[in-house]
Amino acid sequence: MGDARKIPAPVVTVETQAFWDAARSGRFTIPVCTGCGKAHWYPRAICPFCDGGKVEWRDASGKGTIYTFSVMRRAKEPYVIAYVTLAEGPTMMTNIVDCDFDKLRIGQPVSVVFAATEDGPPVPMFKPF
Numbered sequence: 491m492g493d494a495r496k497i498p499a500p501v502v503t504v505e506t507q508a509f510w511d512a513a514r515s516g517r518f519t520i521p522v523c524t525g526c527g528k529a530h531w532y533p534r535a536i537c538p539f540c541d542g543g544k545v546e547w548r549d550a551s552g553k554g555t556i557y558t559f560s561v562m563r564r565a566k567e568p569y570v571i572a573y574v575t576l577a578e579g580p581t582m583m584t585n586i587v588d589c590d591f592d593k594l595r596i597g598q599p600v601s602v603v604f605a606a607t608e609d610g611p612p613v614p615m616f617k618p619f
């Protein structure tokens with residue numbers, strides 16, 4: 491859709507390199523601890539649930555629900571900042587796109603879409619489905 495908002499390239503760090511590499515090939519991945527099996531966000535080398543040190547990137551479903559959101563109407567191109575709780579458990583800060591912002595509601599199911607950035611890998615955003 492006609493979302494003209496320019497999206498800056500994400501900051502790629504050692505901890506998130508694998509995530510952005512996957513994003514470039516259209517895959518949405520999240521860190522999962524091989525010790526306790528739980529996914530977490532943001533990416534960390536040590537599992538926040540069990541302090542385990544073996545975390546690997548796995549393909550996620552790309553499905554989630556809106557935990558909370560805010561429509562930024564003062565921007566030239568209004569946009570939505572939201573926290574989305576992924577089906578795998580963690581909650582991530584993101585944008586909601588490709589929808590009527592007035593119809594958004596908490597608890598709404600959303601799925602991931604990748605948005606192109608100005609000079610970097612695409613960033614995951616979500617849209618209602």
Ligand SMILES: [Zn+2]
Nearest residue numbers: 523526537540
């Ligand atoms: Zn763990």
